[in-house]
Amino acid sequence: MTADERSTAHARACWPIAWVLALMMGGLVPAQAAELNITADFRPSALDPTHNRFVNTTPQSGFCAQHASSCKPGDFTIATGLNVTERRVFGGGDDPREKWYLSVDGNWRDVVVRNANNHELNARIRLFLVGMEWGTNNDGTSPGLYGAATGGCGGRRGYGSGSMYRYAWDVPDANVVCVRSPRKETNRVAGYLYFSIGYHLETPNPLQAQDGQYTGSVTYTVGNGQQIDLGQGNYSDSELTLQLLLNVAHDFKVAFPAESPRVQLAPEGGWSRWIDHGLPPARLRQALPFQLTTSMDFSMKLRCEHAAGTRCGIRNHADDVVVPVDVDVTLPGMTNLRDGRPAQYTALSPDDGQAPRFTPDGYLMQRRSTLRFTAEREAVTEMLRTPGSHWSGDMTVVFDANP
Known part of the structure; x- marks a missing residue:
């Protein structure tokens, strides 16, 4: 059984979990x-x-x-x-x-x-x-x-x-x-x-x-x-x-606030400092909450519509420029198996070899968790060179139970 959900930062998230039933195949029993x-x-x-x-x-x-x-x-x-x-x-x-x-x-x-x-x-x-x-x-x-x-x-x-x-x-x-x-x-x-x-x-x-x-x-x-x-x-x-x-027989469910939630990156405190005073924001950020129910290990991977080096990005469709967006996740009650630390602001990557794998401390039920999308200063500087421009891109987050 595969569960597939979507959410984005202008990002789409899906979480396919392969539920496997191993059928016992009858075989010949040796004599005696x-x-x-x-x-x-x-x-x-x-x-x-x-x-x-x-x-x-x-x-x-x-x-x-x-x-x-x-x-x-x-x-x-x-x-x-x-x-x-x-x-x-x-x-x-x-x-x-x-x-x-x-x-x-x-x-x-x-x-x-x-x-x-x-x-x-x-x-x-x-x-x-x-x-x-x-x-x-x-x-x-x-x-x-x-x-x-x-x-x-x-x-x-x-x-x-x-x-x-x-x-x-x-x-x-x-x-x-x-x-x-x-x-x-x-x-x-x-x-x-x-x-x-x-x-x-x-x-x-x-x-x-x-x-x-x-x-x-x-x-x-x-x-x-x-x-x-x-x-x-x-x-x-x-x-x-x-x-x-x-x-x-594990239990696993990811619930986002909408079937295809949208993420709109914005500076902390809004755009007034830029609009009124011309002060560029240090970063653009948006958090996307979701609820997690799990009794099993899983990894989290990124799929990018627009690649930006080792990260996903968003694109200015007017001049075909792409800037990077960092994605991290916080999963209370889960531990990152790579370093043994709590799963807090753990970076996600489109490189599957770097995908973090998490294990629950116990059976987590409807645990409030967060994906966070951040465009840092270098990305913001590039975007502000073209006032009024529109930047977007899809990012798919995969919750994968298979190693």
Whole structure:
């Protein structure tokens, strides 16, 4: 969606903002690979203008959905759909992989997410919890845990009967191997295993993101001796891919006092000193107020009907002379990313390489802002050489959300 508005100093202003919707294209899923979608959204909030974080929108499932009382505030799990069969659980013996066993990569993993414009953001994710449910032969004996775990995993409360046992382990930020023994009398083959994961997701600042959907993924190998290893058994899948879908729905609006406002340059205090006393003004200036609503970064660029060196200009149509006009902008609540300073009297240029880019301090709603047009002394001196002359020109101000 493109918004296009105009205003001028005898200047026309337009503000095209490209709203991008990245469509997820279905693809072939590799054999023996499971994929989970992890979704998070950002929408600005009028009730909380400082809101600048993605909100998790993935449906809760797995261990914490089944046993919320065993999970801490903020814990979140999702069922993987993976399972393991022919898993021997043996109370005696020396093989740790035939006990309650978990080997997992709990390190932070970097994930690059991109939108349809190939704009990149950096996220991080790690597994902090693994929940498991075993089904066993129903002989009236629960195959629960026995003794403390080795390896640094922290246990959550287990739930079981003679035919199943469900529990979860916290995973530290590391590659870990954690083992507990089942009850001594246990010596059986597990009929199935369902397991879920809890994850922590660190997302970038959405105020600096373009509109649209960002996608990226991270893959864990699954199975005997892999990044996620639940012990010796037959695994339904050899990989688990976490697909990140981060949706950004910004709010952006620029409202000028008229659809095509005109700017008339004049000296401060009017023309009386020139008309009555012949005193030339030091400058000609006019401010153009507008209202800005935004939750996103954008740059501001100039387009000139008449170029005047590195600036836009206005032209005397009688003798085809052009004089320069400086343009600057003040945007309360926004920061110039080039120098880290508040956006106050920031110069605009027809050179896109010099275009300032601004970021909001939060969600700005109908913030009064100002464009200012100034003809300095050299321009005024040239114009006053031809009394009664008429000078004009269009200047287009572009509010551009794309880098």
